[in-house]
Amino acid sequence: MKKLLFIILTVCLALSFTACKKNEAKKPELPTIGIAKLISHNSLNDAEKGILDELKELNIHANIDLQNANGDLNISSAIASKFKSDNVDVAVGIATPMTVTLANQLPNTPIVFTAVTDPVKAGLASSITQGNKNITGVIDAIPIKEQLIEFKKVYDFKKLGIIYTTSETNSVSMAETTKQVCDELGVELIVQTIATPAEVKQAAESLVSRVDAFYCFTDNSIATAMSALTDTAKQNKIPVFGGDITPTLNGGVVYALGFSYYEMGRMTGRLIAEVLQGKKAEELPIQSLNDPKFYNKLLDLDTAKLLGITFSDELINSAQYLIKDGKLITK
Template sequence: MKKNSVIGVIMFCCAAALFGGGNKDNSGTIRIGISKIVQHEALDAIEQGIQDEINAALPNVVYDLQNANGDMSTATQIANKFKSERVSVAVGIATPVAIALANTIKDVPVVFSCVTDPVQAGLVSSVDRGEGNVTGLSDAIPTAEHIAMFKEIAGIKTLGYIYTSSEDNSIAARTLVEEACAANGIAFVSQSISNSAELRQAAEAIVNRVDGIYLTTDNTVFSALPALIKVFHDNKKPIFSGDVTGALNGGCMIASGFNYYKAGRATGQMILEILDGRKPADMPVKFITDPAETDLLFDLDEAANCGITIPPSYLNAANLIFRNGKLERK
């Protein structure tokens, strides 16, 4: 952001119009409330990316960082807190907290980050524009391409999928996974959970019925990912993760998706535009489409555990390789 634009942001915040720009507190400081549904590497990376992007352009920004710990009543309490404190912008990382913010706050901008299907979630009517005081970024992933790759590499004939029954993004993703399986001649087996404590039991219930499991961006699943990884590792069954961040420590044979830190930076850019006077209603939902913002990881240790050989063409395309217990970056 140019220097004169930054000055314009600060001046604008003093006399912001409804849904455009942001409020300052009595000390002249811009306050940004950020709420995430749970704590795990991907959501933490988004949160950090948002702050880094804003801090690079604006001084004197104060952040109120909140974690709902997977509880919707807590998410609503956080939304009411942001409303009463009149934050300049309220940010919701993941669908449940974004819905809580949008339902509670009507007079300041609400920006969602990494909501898979914002239309189905009721946050916007169309991805072509924002809705009132709400806009944001989607973390939709190429599910059909992932499952076709999984079949080619691992010979998957029956695919498992575990999802959180209370997360709208997970329910929408389940439909996409089932459709992709049908298109690729793969049988589909799903198991729902209501909280992270149920993940190990769900993994144990499904592992002997499938050839491998596919993970979408389900926040509850990823908050307890090591439990699922252990079950599938012990049974020598491969995991394909649509979230690379959660796979960086090993355990997922394949991981492909966008970089969540960069998604946070992209969300931060949207917030800066709003602070500079742009109205959320005029801002389309942002999607991560730049190949430079995506990662492809193969865990060769896990491939060997499952008795699977990764074709050289795929290895050559990967920018992340996990082997001998260590992550290598190309």
């Protein structure tokens, strides 16, 4: 009798185990999202965090592969190859060079980009709102003319210096726009190009005797090595103006205007979710952060005082960020 009971229990356990295995097999596999950023600096890190937070809020359950190319295009290529080998469901490129590499190596994979300034010149889109096959995203184009007009109200510069990375299509495009705007405003633009963040300090030193102000748009090398520029400029009593808030939060940039990369990341996360839910990437219009509520001002009162620059009470009251007595004040 005991032997019979043992046999019955054994059979039941075996059947139960088999049923569990079948149930496990029926569970759908989670989609895989490959997220790759060109380099680690505050702006791109904020965009990445915004993506992750939005996906979490939308209850998107997925395997997420986070990669960082560390500013190396060879590593970018290796990351794209990995995403292709892993057959990711969506590839996300943070910054122009990273996205271009993904697009070149993953022609049949949905690609969502963020922090790309000019997707048309980068070969990612046919227009500012329409991505190429399998591509959509969020652009980070900044209003250069409006920014320079605002900056000139507080410091009437005549010779403006910019430093940018020649390998970044977005930077080349913004340099061209800056030249056009400076011509309109009667400002002489003096340019120094670089290849890596390590060259920022030397580039700044080469310009200090020829300019009376610096302007930084959204260049990844500059964002990575912002202190090299601001320290050199401060030593030579030259103001730095910024077109992106995030890299300026540690001080040194007199006046910065820009939008939130974190909010841009959240907008990107919503596009990723739509792709995972079945929409084709190319059917989703390219988006941009054009809502004024995401456009912020930063004033460094300490650096301004050192350089003899004064701000109106109205401007100070309108700023979302102030640096005073070495501390960042967020309103």
